[in-house]
Amino acid sequence: MEPTTETLRSPAAFFDALAGDYDVMTDIGARLVRERPFFHVLVDRYDLRTAIDVGTGTGVHAVLMAQLGVRVTAVDISEEMLRIARLNASRYHVRVRTLRADVASVGETVSGLFDAAVCLGNTLVHLHRTEDLDRAFTGFRRFVQRNGVVVIQILNYAAIPADREVILSSREREGAVFERSYRPNGAMLEFRTTIRRGMRTEQRSVLHRPWTSNELVEALDRSGFRSTALFGGIDLKPFDASVSSDLLLISTAVNL
Numbered sequence: 001m002e003p004t005t006e007t008l009r010s011p012a013a014f015f016d017a018l019a020g021d022y023d024v025m026t027d028i029g030a031r032l033v034r035e036r037p038f039f040h041v042l043v044d045r046y047d048l049r050t051a052i053d054v055g056t057g058t059g060v061h062a063v064l065m066a067q068l069g070v071r072v073t074a075v076d077i078s079e080e081m082l083r084i085a086r087l088n089a090s091r092y093h094v095r096v097r098t099l100r101a102d103v104a105s106v107g108e109t110v111s112g113l114f115d116a117a118v119c120l121g122n123t124l125v126h127l128h129r130t131e132d133l134d135r136a137f138t139g140f141r142r143f144v145q146r147n148g149v150v151v152i153q154i155l156n157y158a159a160i161p162a163d164r165e166v167i168l169s170s171r172e173r174e175g176a177v178f179e180r181s182y183r184p185n186g187a188m189l190e191f192r193t194t195i196r197r198g199m200r201t202e203q204r205s206v207l208h209r210p211w212t213s214n215e216l217v218e219a220l221d222r223s224g225f226r227s228t229a230l231f232g233g234i235d236l237k238p239f240d241a242s243v244s245s246d247l248l249l250i251s252t253a254v255n256l
């Protein structure tokens with residue numbers, strides 16, 4: 001068997017390397033069906049015409065919003081993920097503008113006002129410091145117009161053990177086995193993807209900061225987002241720290 005290779009990478013390097021496998025690993029076709037009702041609710045409830053999708057990855061949410069008539073700007077730090085997001089936009093016959101930027105400084109780069117900023121799929125855990133989270137949210141507040149919304153989703157870390165290795169998922173797709181796991185690394189969690197194809201195994205890791213609901217709500221509050229509602233996922237069931245698999249927040253932009 002070939003030796004396993006593993007290094008701790010920056011988010012950009014981690015996702016550049018994973019990009020070619022991401023849509024198979026996450027089953028983009030199934031996600032486009034499963035996540036569509038949530039975006040229907042968002043677009044209707046908040047009358048969204050424009051949105052920015054921060055940490056768009058291969059663009060699943062950008063495509064969903066564009067299919068519902070929203071003008072979307074899709075932002076990511078990984079050039080490879082953005083390349084596939086552009087391919088997906090053309091594959092699903094929608095227009096999406098893409099922009100390479102860091103979530104921490106995107107507010108200093110983007111011009112114009114948007115009805116919403118969405119930052120889903122556990123993107124924010126790639127920011128490790130409170131200063132970076134504050135800078136990101138302050139930036140979001142610059143381009144989300146007053147009474148617009150920010151929509152954030154990360155895993156519910158209150159329900160994930162932080163003292164031992166945990167396998168989050170293991171799935172077989174298109175002849176490969178994709179495993180996602182966590183292991184403790186100081187105050188952080190080391191997120192590892194293992195891809196097995198025949199005799200070949202690839203492993204890559206990146207550090208995640210397991211933000212709590214309070215940390216996110218307080219950072220939103222400091223940045224000019226209020227009335228934050230907490231949900232347990234895109235089914236919009238109430239958040240329950242002991243059982244919810246996800247933490248989803250919807251918060252409204254106010255004048256400070």
Ligand SMILES: C[S@@+](CC[C@H](N)C(=O)[O-])C[C@H]1O[C@@H](n2cnc3c(N)ncnc32)[C@H](O)[C@@H]1O
Nearest residue numbers: 011015055056057077078102103120121123126
């Ligand atoms: C787990 S993926 C989620 C992608 C997409 N939102 C989804 O739900 O499929 C996280 C994405 O965040 C991006 N990302 C990580 N750190 C970032 C940063 N500092 N600035 C911008 N994007 C970042 C990665 O490149 C990756 O595409």
